[in-house]
Amino acid sequence: MGLPQKATESLRMHETMEMTPSGLQENGLSQVLTMVLEELGLYYHQDVNGIGVLYNLLQAPWLQSLLKVHSCLQQYIQQRPQPVLPKACILSNEVVGVLRETTSSADLRELKRLLQGPHFKALLSAHDMVAQADFEPVLPPLPDNIPDNEEAMRIVCLVKNKQPLGATIKRHEITGDIIVARVIHGGLADRSGLLYAGDKLVEVNGVLVDGLEPEQVIQILARSEGTIVFKLSPVNDRYISSHTMLYVRAMADYWPQQDPAIPCADAGLPFQRGEILQIVDQNDSLWWQARKASDLGRCAGLIPSNHLLKRKQREFWWSQPFMSHSCIKASQLSTIGEEEDMKIEEKFVEADEETFESEELKGGNVICKFFCSVHRNSNHLVQDIYISMPQDLATIWMQPQRHNYRLEYFGQEKEDEFRDKDGNIIAGFRRSMRLCRRKTLINHMSCYSRCPSNCYHTVAAPYEEVVRYQRRPCDRHRLIVLLGPSGVGVNEMRKQLIDLNPSMFKSPVPHTTRQKKTYEENGREYFFVSKEAFESMVYSHGFLEYGEYNGHMYGTSVEAVKAVLDAGMICIIDLEPQCITGVRTHELKPYIIFIKPPSRNCMRYTRKNASIFTDYYVNMKFKEEDFQEIEESAKKMEVQFGQFFDQVVVNDNLESATVQLMSILRCAQDEPQWIPASWICLDS
Numbered sequence: 031m032g033l034p035q036k037a038t039e040s041l042r043m044h045e046t047m048e049m050t051p052s053g054l055q056e057n058g059l060s061q062v063l064t065m066v067l068e069e070l071g072l073y074y075h076q077d078v079n080g081i082g083v084l085y086n087l088l089q090a091p092w093l094q095s096l097l098k099v100h101s102c103l104q105q106y107i108q109q110r111p112q113p114v115l116p117k118a119c120i121l122s123n124e125v126v127g128v129l130r131e132t133t134s135s136a137d138l139r140e141l142k143r144l145l146q147g148p149h150f151k152a153l154l155s156a157h158d159m160v161a162q163a164d165f166e167p168v169l170p171p172l173p174d175n176i177p178d179n180e181e182a183m184r185i186v187c188l189v190k191n192k193q194p195l196g197a198t199i200k201r202h203e204i205t206g207d208i209i210v211a212r213v214i215h216g217g218l219a220d221r222s223g224l225l226y227a228g229d230k231l232v233e234v235n236g237v238l239v240d241g242l243e244p245e246q247v248i249q250i251l252a253r254s255e256g257t258i259v260f261k262l263s264p265v266n267d268r269y270i271s272s273h274t275m276l277y278v279r280a281m282a283d284y285w286p287q288q289d290p291a292i293p294c295a296d297a298g299l300p301f302q303r304g305e306i307l308q309i310v311d312q313n314d315s316l317w318w319q320a321r322k323a324s325d326l327g328r329c330a331g332l333i334p335s336n337h338l339l340k341r342k343q344r345e346f347w348w349s350q351p352f353m354s355h356s357c358i359k360a361s362q363l364s365t366i367g368e369e370e371d372m373k374i375e376e377k378f379v380e381a382d383e384e385t386f387e388s389e390e391l392k393g394g395n396v397i398c399k400f401f402c403s404v405h406r407n408s409n410h411l412v413q414d415i416y417i418s419m420p421q422d423l424a425t426i427w428m429q430p431q432r433h434n435y436r437l438e439y440f441g442q443e444k445e446d447e448f449r450d451k452d453g454n455i456i457a458g459f460r461r462s463m464r465l466c467r468r469k470t471l472i473n474h475m476s477c478y479s480r481c482p483s484n485c486y487h488t489v490a491a492p493y494e495e496v497v498r499y500q501r502r503p504c505d506r507h508r509l510i511v512l513l514g515p516s517g518v519g520v521n522e523m524r525k526q527l528i529d530l531n532p533s534m535f536k537s538p539v540p541h542t543t544r545q546k547k548t549y550e551e552n553g554r555e556y557f558f559v560s561k562e563a564f565e566s567m568v569y570s571h572g573f574l575e576y577g578e579y580n581g582h583m584y585g586t587s588v589e590a591v592k593a594v595l596d597a598g599m600i601c602i603i604d605l606e607p608q609c610i611t612g613v614r615t616h617e618l619k620p621y622i623i624f625i626k627p628p629s630r631n632c633m634r635y636t637r638k639n640a641s642i643f644t645d646y647y648v649n650m651k652f653k654e655e656d657f658q659e660i661e662e663s664a665k666k667m668e669v670q671f672g673q674f675f676d677q678v679v680v681n682d683n684l685e686s687a688t689v690q691l692m693s694i695l696r697c698a699q700d701e702p703q704w705i706p707a708s709w710i711c712l713d714s
């Protein structure tokens with residue numbers, strides 16, 4: 031006889047049960063089902079007809095249990111818990127009062143403690159709110175004498191918490207009504223969705239505002255505690271903001287508390303140059319609403335619109351004492367006066383005999399001693415001595431100048447060479463090139479002509495639109511630009527990086543018009559080009575930076591930078607800050623790092639054995655004036671160019687600063703960064 035239909039199904043059921051997670055079998059229902067299956071299993075071996083099986087099945091106590099469980103569950107599902115009392119809190123207080131009077135037993139004491147516990151009280155209070163369906167705030171009753179047009183009124187009740195209301199009011203220029211001037215994005219009023227710019231205030235907390243000054247209304251608001259009730263005449267044409275999110279980099283500082291023109295200083299958002307702002311509202315042509323990208327959780331604040339901030343920049347009124355008109359300066363780089371600020375003083379151009387004798391010269395030692403002895407023996411009668419040495423040594427040329435002596439090195443470069451671990455010469459660290467950068471008044475034509483359409487605007491515009499950019503592995507690396515005041519250690523840090531990983535980091539080979547020396551190779555120390563070829567590169571905007579030193583031209587070409595990038599390496603250059611705008615192009619996508627000096631004490635300590643690189647001396651110890659100059663120069667750079675800095679590294683301890691720089695470089699190349707939106711537009 032074949033297996034009965036039921037038995038087959040029960041077998042199938044059994045398989046299903048076994049495959050259920052063990053956790054299921056722990057609850058009561060699973061146990062009952064297990065019993066069902068066991069029972070059915072008995073019939074499997076019996077020769078019975080279907081009716082017998084069904085009879086036994088329905089009689090079985092386990093099925094009864096199952097049905098009971100089912101009906102209990104059904105009852106539970108239909109039953110919604112109801113509050114037992116409407117006012118449990120009052121009852122609880124009464125019970126506590128009674129308990130106080132009774133002689134206390136341990137049980138009564140415990141009951142009293144439970145009823146007085148804050149959590150229990152909160153639970154009872156929540157219970158009562160549910161019992162009384164007390165979910166809505168109680169609004170004041172509507173006045174009896176409602177005029178005909180009163181349906182246009184809206185009563186708004188806001189619960190005041192520690193946050194500001196997030197709305198400003200003003201007097202309407204024509205009607206004289208007090209109206210909601212603006213609702214701050216993300217603030218309390220905005221989140222309520224009940225107040226709109228343009229709504230006319232009729233009453234605040236029952237006080238008629240007609241005839242009051244806006245300041246008096248503010249005082250009423252400030253005094254009120256708990257809830258604030260506004261009676262408003264709603265604006266007819268409510269402006270629906272599209273809330274287009276726009277991110278910008280602030281190119282200037284802004285301090286609302288110092289701005290007499292801001293409609294509400296407390297609602298202003300202070301920001302500093304370089305900070306990324308999210309513009310959330312541009313409806314007002316003068317005052318936008320923005321948040322800082324670093325703090326998007328906060329409600330927005332007022333900032334001057336692009337147009338207004340430009341006007342303010344022109345007016346200068348809000349500048350900080352130290353930063354006087356710094357923002358305007360940044361936009362007028364081509365004026366000689368501004369360049370004066372950033373020019374490095376040439377303190378040692380002229381020096382007297384004592385100075386020469388006291389300086390310790392390394393590398394040029396022999397030559398200098400020789401020079402000094404000539405100088406002394408000649409008893410100051412020497413008019414003009416020219417000492418020519420073999421080309422790979424040094425040459426000194428001396429000339430009396432107003433009782434002082436001028437010293438120039440022509441052949442010092444060999445000692446300044448920087449070699450990698452394998453002894454290969456690394457370009458970009460040569461003395462002439464560095465002195466040229468320092469001495470030459472940078473020709474800003476190079477900067478502006480490299481990006482004629484947008485450079486000036488980028489500098490002059492108070493906000494620069496930015497987007498998040500993530501470099502793809504197949505893209506070129508971003509150009510790394512280090513800048514800082516002379517002597518802070520820009521070259522030292524650049525060297526450290528290349529030393530750490532010469533196959534990854536490289537500086538471009540500069541161009542020069544000077545004669546190649548016997549030990550030099552074209553394309554290794556420099557690209558040696560004719561004056562005409564150099565000038566032609568200048569006119570075709572081929573240089574990121576160029577200048578003149580000792581009658582020769584030196585420059586860092588765009589092509590040399592691209593050659594490093596095209597080789598898949600990370601190109602590191604150090605640049606005079608005046609040239610930043612020229613380097614900020616979509617093809618180079620530079621990441622700009624400012625190397626900042628540490629505190630004066632830290633500089634004294636860390637630079638104890640270091641030597642400064644000056645125009646006329648090699649290996650000269652840092653003096654107090656040098657530290658002061660580094661500090662002052664750094665401050666000026668931050669003020670004038672801080673908006674372009676992607677990162678700032680304080681060069682205190684060389685090792686830790688280099689490690690920090692390394693990790694910044696990794697982030698710059700591999701993690702999303704804010705870059706000018708125009709760089710992406712041009713890419714696509």
Ligand SMILES: Nc1ncnc2c1ncn2[C@@H]1O[C@H](COP(=O)(O)OP(=O)(O)OP(=O)(O)O)[C@@H](O)[C@H]1O
Pocket residue numbers: 464468514515516517518519520521522523636637640641642643681682683684685687
């Ligand atoms: N963190 C540091 N601790 C100690 N010495 C340092 C540190 N950073 C730099 N130096 C030393 O300070 C001196 C000046 O550094 P460096 O030549 O790199 O200056 P720079 O910023 O490139 O300026 P310049 O281009 O005018 O030479 C060097 O002798 C360098 O070794």
